[in-house]
Amino acid sequence: MNQRRVAITGLGVVCPIGNSVESMWQNLMAGRCGVAEIGQFDASQFPTRIAAEVKDFQASYPNAQKWQKQLMCFTEFAMQAAYEAVCDANLLPAIENPADFGVVVGSGMMTAEFEYFERFQQAAAPEGHTDWSKLKEAKAEFYQQQDFLKTTSNSGLSALVQAFGAKGYATAVHTACASSGQALGLALQAIRRGEAKQILAGGFDSMINPIGLSSFCLLGALSTDNDDPEFASRPFDGTRQGFVLGEGAAFLVLEEWESAVARGAKIYAELAGEGNSLSAYRITDSHPNGDGAIQAIQQALQSAGVTAQDIDYINAHGTSTKMNDLSETNAIKAVFGAKAHQIPVSSTKAQTGHLIAAAGALEAVITVLSIEQSMVPMTAHLRHPDPECDLDYVVEGPREKSIGVAMSNSFGFGGSNSSLVFKNPAWRKK
């Protein structure tokens, strides 16, 4: 099938180990970890009181002061990361063909910030349950239009579209932790079919707030290694006991290959294929044998026109939960067979935490940089091997390696799976 190729021409990141692509990569390679005691609110009495928070964030995107009033905090991360990506792609000061420029985002699930929820409670639920007559009475003090603009489901998408001048394809998706992996896959399909020539694609999220933290504490899904935060996220380790919440945003500029070449853009890598499947198993658990993930990985290889033998590196979903890491390991074994043990597999969530809806996009950026820099990131904190997780998880530290083709996986609550394949621009099929 002769289809349009998709180049990656811009990258942008705001995450717990750096608020730019360069700082993130340096800290990742240096083995620095973004997990620490939560600083945004008093979490001292929660079962989990650690997270990977964005640190020292300063907005420098255009008209940041104006936008700040209309945006939730994690949407600001999105604006900053997107700005870095479009600058990196050399698309500013203005998008040349707005009708050919699209935006696709995987956005988080938090409805509103806690401060807003407290104000709402005082106005409309002073007794702890909603009383709509009270809301009417409190209208003058409570109503602020920007509250609604911040909390509408596509407010982040809308801000990105407006700020960067898109007039083409635009959408937002949410499939929990697979959100931004699927957003990139959707953007790839849109460019392939000629819907857009350039798409700003990525994700943004933060669930580090009292309700978000509560929701995962209630489920018992988070690591409770509060006294040893730097080692709390340890994907594939035999003693792993839950993931660590992260926050942030990551964006990539995807571009029709010929268009990127014609304007002389720097091409980091090719987004060559995507796999997308539904496990249809359980709402929280992945299938222990890797079913669902297996189909996504196989589809991604097929979509990219490569075989299992071609893969040089896998950036794993690797959440540090018992079931995910086992399931993903088994999926990799099922697809790659004997080759599975020869492929470096690493989870960077050990250092970044789990950015939920933004995780796939951040890890896509990391995978692209791995190709560009010929460096495989390590799986940090893996000290006690799990006999059932027995792949080459790159435990010794970042590894120099020329990478022709790499894969990045994201699997979400609800069973949505995303697998992306990236090619080095210099790679040729043997």
Added chain:
Amino acid sequence: MSRAEHVYVTGMSAISAGGHDIEQHWQALMQGETKIGPSQKDDLSTWDNQLAGEIQNFDWNRALPDRKLMKLISKQDIIGLHAAIKACDASGLTPFLAQAMQDDVSLCDKTAVFVGSPGNKYFQQYDFLALVKESNGDMQHFAKHLFEQVHPTWLLRILPNNVLAYVGIQLGCKGVNHNFTNHVVGGMQALIEAYYAIKTGQADRAVVVAYDIATEPQARFYYEQLGVLSANKLAPFDKSHDGTVLAEGAAAIVLESASSVRLRGVKPIAQMLGGKSTTEGVGICSLTDDGKPLASLMQQGLEQMGLYSYDVDMLVAHGNGNQKSDDSEALAIAEVFGERSVPVTAFKPLMGHTLCASGLIDTTLAIQALQYKHIPAIINCKKAAPQAEKLDLVFSAREMKAQLPTAMVINRGFGSMNAMVAFKACEHHE
């Protein structure tokens, strides 16, 4: 890159204030009824405007075959899943997939799920209201009493991708999937992407569903402050149009490739010709007054589908009753189709504006109209608003003369998003 195969509709369903199934909606439409009335579900007795489109006389206890599941998900998820199951039942897909799970799971792997999800709603956080009140800003108190006050599986009740996940789990769909959270147009975008997933061979068939409970008081409070709600009636394109009415509902459509139709031996209801969606890029609550971006979208959509404007026998307008939206839509239609050259109808006066579900509900009723070869009148539209005077508004129901008529459906939403799809009647499959 598209395969030559046509894409067909083989099953559909709808539930809203307009009825519990499509036939009930159709009967009410043809009789010119409106099911909008004062809200019965929320105590809005002190509010000036209580109009809503609420599902009436529905046995929620029997909404799903799996009654235990109803305790694990929210009401809006229930109607979404209800609609999906009904459409699959209508298409015969339910027993087909059950059999496939036993005999040939690859058929499940090629069955996609595309969802238009409203994302998270304000009401989903209300389980925390009592705790927030008691805590009064003391996060240590909040954390200490969290497990007494909030159900451990709260997060699983509010996942924005619950309907997607449970369509997979309940019906055995394991293929490509996306969950669009792009406000109103999310449902229509789900339909468009499902179409392309089939055209490009990613899937052989797809369950498309969209749902929303847009009547929640906290959101309607904001819509009212924005001045977009009518306290009188929903009257698209009528000179008295003064706003929309929020509503609840869901709809689902089963799409299949021609090969899948042949494989399953089912009779298609209609052929999907394509669809397109773009943003105007002018802000979250804004749109372009002259309708030019919408006109451009329709023109591009027609060209993509190989249609001329005169090929369209019925245009189902978004027609939400909001003056600014109606006027710009009327200008766009006139620009693309010329003066009084296509019959224009709108269905929202029957059931209200179901936001994310509205595109799919309108589409199911458009397909019903193609089957009956009748164009329902626009309820509440007696004399055209000035901007709509150039349109051939359907003031009383009329027949479609074409043997196999074609319909276009328009959908618009926050984020200055526009979407359109087109369908053609079919008598028999290939």
